[in-house]
Every structure is written in C-alpha cells, then in structure tokens.
Amino acid sequence: MTGTLVGIGVGPGDPALLTVAAVDALRSADVVCYHAKPGGTSHARAIAEQYFRPDQMHELLEYPVTTGTHPDGYAAALAGFYTEITERLSAHLDAGKTVAVLSVGDPMLYSSYQHLARLLGDYPQRIIPGIPSVTAAADALGMPLAEEDEVLSIIPATLSEDALHASLATCDTAVFMKLGRNFPKVKKVLAEQGLLHRAYVAVKVGMEGQRTCRMDEADPADMPYFSVAVVPTAHDVRSDLGGEDVEKPKGSVTVVGLGPGAARWTTPEVSRALREATDIVGYTTYVKRVPERPGQVRHLSDNRVEAERSEHALQLAREGKRVVVVSSGDPGVFAMASAVLEVQHTRGYEDVPVHVLPGMTAAQAVASRVGAPLGHDFALISLSNRLKPWDQVTRRVRAVAGADMAMAIYNPASKKRTWQVQEFKDIVLEYREPETPVIVARAVGSPEEHVTITTLGELDPSVVDMRTMLVVGASTSVAYSTDDGPRVYTSRYYGTPEWGEKPSQ
Ligand code: SAH
Numbered sequence: 001m002t003g004t005l006v007g008i009g010v011g012p013g014d015p016a017l018l019t020v021a022a023v024d025a026l027r028s029a030d031v032v033c034y035h036a037k038p039g040g041t042s043h044a045r046a047i048a049e050q051y052f053r054p055d056q057m058h059e060l061l062e063y064p065v066t067t068g069t070h071p072d073g074y075a076a077a078l079a080g081f082y083t084e085i086t087e088r089l090s091a092h093l094d095a096g097k098t099v100a101v102l103s104v105g106d107p108m109l110y111s112s113y114q115h116l117a118r119l120l121g122d123y124p125q126r127i128i129p130g131i132p133s134v135t136a137a138a139d140a141l142g143m144p145l146a147e148e149d150e151v152l153s154i155i156p157a158t159l160s161e162d163a164l165h166a167s168l169a170t171c172d173t174a175v176f177m178k179l180g181r182n183f184p185k186v187k188k189v190l191a192e193q194g195l196l197h198r199a200y201v202a203v204k205v206g207m208e209g210q211r212t213c214r215m216d217e218a219d220p221a222d223m224p225y226f227s228v229a230v231v232p233t234a235h236d237v238r239s240d241l242g243g244e245d246v247e248k249p250k251g252s253v254t255v256v257g258l259g260p261g262a263a264r265w266t267t268p269e270v271s272r273a274l275r276e277a278t279d280i281v282g283y284t285t286y287v288k289r290v291p292e293r294p295g296q297v298r299h300l301s302d303n304r305v306e307a308e309r310s311e312h313a314l315q316l317a318r319e320g321k322r323v324v325v326v327s328s329g330d331p332g333v334f335a336m337a338s339a340v341l342e343v344q345h346t347r348g349y350e351d352v353p354v355h356v357l358p359g360m361t362a363a364q365a366v367a368s369r370v371g372a373p374l375g376h377d378f379a380l381i382s383l384s385n386r387l388k389p390w391d392q393v394t395r396r397v398r399a400v401a402g403a404d405m406a407m408a409i410y411n412p413a414s415k416k417r418t419w420q421v422q423e424f425k426d427i428v429l430e431y432r433e434p435e436t437p438v439i440v441a442r443a444v445g446s447p448e449e450h451v452t453i454t455t456l457g458e459l460d461p462s463v464v465d466m467r468t469m470l471v472v473g474a475s476t477s478v479a480y481s482t483d484d485g486p487r488v489y490t491s492r493y494y495g496t497p498e499w500g501e502k503p504s505q
Helices: 020-027 042-049 075-092 113-119 133-141 161-169 180-192 270-276 306-318 336-346 362-370 390-402 422-430
Strands: 006-011 031-036 057-060 099-103 125-128 152-157 173-177 202-203 211-214 227-231 252-257 277-282 297-301 322-327 354-358 377-381 406-412 439-444 450-454 470-471 477-484 487-492
Touching: 006 020, 006 113, 020 042, 020 125, 031 042, 031 075, 042 057, 042 202, 057 075, 075 099, 075 113, 075 211, 099 113, 113 270, 133 173, 133 202, 133 211, 152 161, 152 252, 152 377, 161 270, 161 390, 173 354, 202 322, 252 270, 252 306, 252 336, 270 322, 306 336, 306 450, 322 336, 322 487, 336 354, 362 470, 362 487, 377 390, 390 422, 422 487, 439 477
Parallel strands: 006 099, 006 125, 031 057, 031 099, 152 173, 252 322, 252 354, 277 297, 277 322, 377 406
Antiparallel strands: 173 227, 202 211, 202 227, 406 470, 439 450, 439 470, 477 487
C-alpha cells in the first residue's frame, strides 16, 4: 500500500495557532518535509517543530540558488529541483509512509505545497487547514476585514501597478500578500486611489518581532517578506491604533456619473466613491439607481433644483461629510459637475474640495447600439431651452448641421417641451438630405431599451420623449443591413476611402 501525502497548514507564525488536527497529523506522520530558501532555515519548521516526534524522518526541500549562479537559468534550476524532490518523496510514499509537507498559513493559499501536490497527484492526499496570514493580520490589527456586503480581495503585491489598480477597483477591502520589496508600489497605488488613510501593515504576524502600523508611517526599508498590507472595513475607519489619533479625512464633494442606465456601465472608480460616501445627493431617479447602504444618508431632490442641490452638497461637505453627487451618464455632460463648480465659484465654497469622476455618456452607449455613427467629428447638443434661449439652440444646430457633422441630441423633448423636435428636424433638413440616417434611442442600457434607425425625412417627433436621444448622421454616415441587423457608421474619411469606391447606400 502506498502512503498518503498530507499538506499541513501551520498557521501564520505562532505555534499556538496550529489546529488540533494539524498537531495530530504532524505527530502521526512518518516523514516531515519543509521548504527553505537556499542555505536558509524553514519558517514552517520553526513554527511546528515543538510538535515533532523524535523518531520522525525529515526532508529539507531546499530551493536551488538563484538565477545567475545556475548555468541553465532559474526555471531550469527549479525544474531540476522539483524532479529531485518528487523522486525523494515518491520513494517514501511508495514505501507506504505518511509524508507531511508543512505550509506557512494554509496549504491552499499561495503555497509551495500546491505545485508539489500536483506533481505527486497519483498518491492519496489530505489537506489540514491552517490559519492564513490574511485573517491573522486583521486579527493582529484588531480591525474587521469585511462587514455586511463589503467585498474583500486578496491581492499579490507582486502584480504590476496597473494590475494592482484594476484589482483594487473591484473591492471594498483588501489584503496584499507578498508585500516585502513591493511595499513602495502598493503604497503608491493605494495613495492614488485615495485609500492610504485606510491602509495598515502587519509585519511577521504571530512571529517574533510582530508589529503593526499605519502604512504611511511604515519604513519601506524595513519590510520583510513576511508582511502584509491590509485595507480593512470602511465601516468604522478606526481613529486610533496604538493610542495614536488618525486624522479624519476632510469633507469633500465628488460628482460622479453613473453611466447610461446599466449597472455594468458604472465605472469601478465611481462604485467605490458611492460605497465610501456618507451622503448621496441627486435627482431622485438617479439616486434610486445607487444601491442603498446602511449608514449612508440619501438626499433626493427634484430634477430642476440644481443650484440648491449643489449648495446643499457643498454645505454637507463643509460639515465634514463625504458627499457624492450623482448624475446619469457623464457628470460633465449636461449634468451636475458644472452646476456644483458654478455654485462653488460664485457662492464662496472654494474651501471645499470638489472632485469629478467621469462616466460613459449616453451618446457613446447609443452609438454602440447601431455601430459607429459618431465615428468622425461630432457635436453634443442639448435641445432643452430651459437653461438657454431657443434662439441659441437653433443657432448651434444650424452651425453643426452646416458644418456637416454628426450630432447627438440630448434632452430632445419632455412632457412640456413637445414642439422642439419638429422644429429641429425642419432646420436640419435645410442642410442635410432627407435620407440622412437618424437613430432614435430610448432608455439604452435599461430593460426598456428601444432603438430604431430611421431617416431625417421620416423621423416622427411624436415618438421622442425625455428618455430618448437622437443621433443625426453627417453626409458621410451610412446605414446598411447585416445578418445581425441594421448598422450605421460615419466614415473616417472625407471623400473616397483610400481603398477605393464607397459602396452605394
Ligand atoms: N449626463 C448625461 C446626460 C444628461 S441629459 C450623460 O452624459 O449621458 C439627459 C438626456 O440624456 C436625456 O434626455 C436623453 O436625451 C439622454 N440620455 C441619458 N441616458 C440615456 C439612455 N440610457 N438612453 C438614451 N438617452 C439617454
């Protein structure tokens, strides 16, 4: 009978943190194996050795020397190492011995046991769980890692800066493993995401020399491999660690765009701002698109009261609140960003930090539905004469139509504004052929989405409402059919494309 391979998690460092099952498994093993750096000692062994039996056999799995000193390079050296230890352990298993392999933390989390277990996959295996440094670090800090609906990510600090940013963007709380030399990179990324004030490091958790501190106070030169960075729960950013006061972040206003209708079009950056807000301010319809969070205050208002809403947000921020003002689409396109800035500028709120986070604007979502009608120069025009006189609207429409640019028309109609689309159509017809493609897109990204392609001549103003956008093509816009439905694009060339004739429309 062949023996069993047992992966034993010995926990983060303290021998008292081995499980009873780990101690049992250790005591009943015939052979105990542990990895070590070249010429180094084994951390796993140091943690577990008080439970060894004196008559047990030992296998030190010593990693080969690093790159420069091996004639065939590091990968080859590792391959040779694994072949050799597989042979050594197979011999014990073939002789019916129970072979225990120690892992710091848990054997299933970033451990060298995993590769070994694959190579020895033909033998029966058993895993004994261990306490991972992930939770041990949070325990040492005395800070909850994740609460309620918070999403926790475990991120290897070895990732590139871009990958660290991307990983962080999709979680509320995080633990960075393999910190060591990657400390400056992780610190930089956390600072760039405005998370440094919530970040801590836990060094040598459960080992001799255990210490914890705020990340911005840690010494990069003194950051061993056995250290992790922790961004704990945002629920109660604790104001003290080791008795020291942590400065509370100042109040601020962040104006965000939720994107046009679909949750998947809200950027991770915006989602994070929403999760971390103390107060959400906005038009009722948009605030309702934001998932409710316990402890967060929602200030809903009518669509029209933009200045009051902006001032309210700035006042809340002055009281120390982290305020998020929501718009649909992009906050800088016919939305709250300029309203907030204008109030900040004209009513003396320059002391309040205001940030704007971009979102996808409706024109992009609408264009994507039919292809690329905005593929060349285009204009975005709001047809609403609520904030500017109709004369001004028509002057701009004429300018754009006369310049032969495609245009995306925002706010084309509302319950009260019903005649504008007909007049708009008449004006554009003075400049464009009746065959010009027009996209009528309603509620794109929502379950009520409805998109049709028509022509300028056939555009029916009565189907246009507040949730609709019109995209009117240029003379270089083409509508055609595919097996997958109708498509519209605006040529990137003016005149004949370089590869020859344009197909007829
Ligand atoms: N800040 C928003 C625009 C607000 S103005 C943005 O960047 O998208 C509101 C107008 O945008 C609506 O009247 C409509 O014309 C257009 N719009 C917004 N979302 C839309 C959607 N999902 N589908 C079609 N049009 C939309």
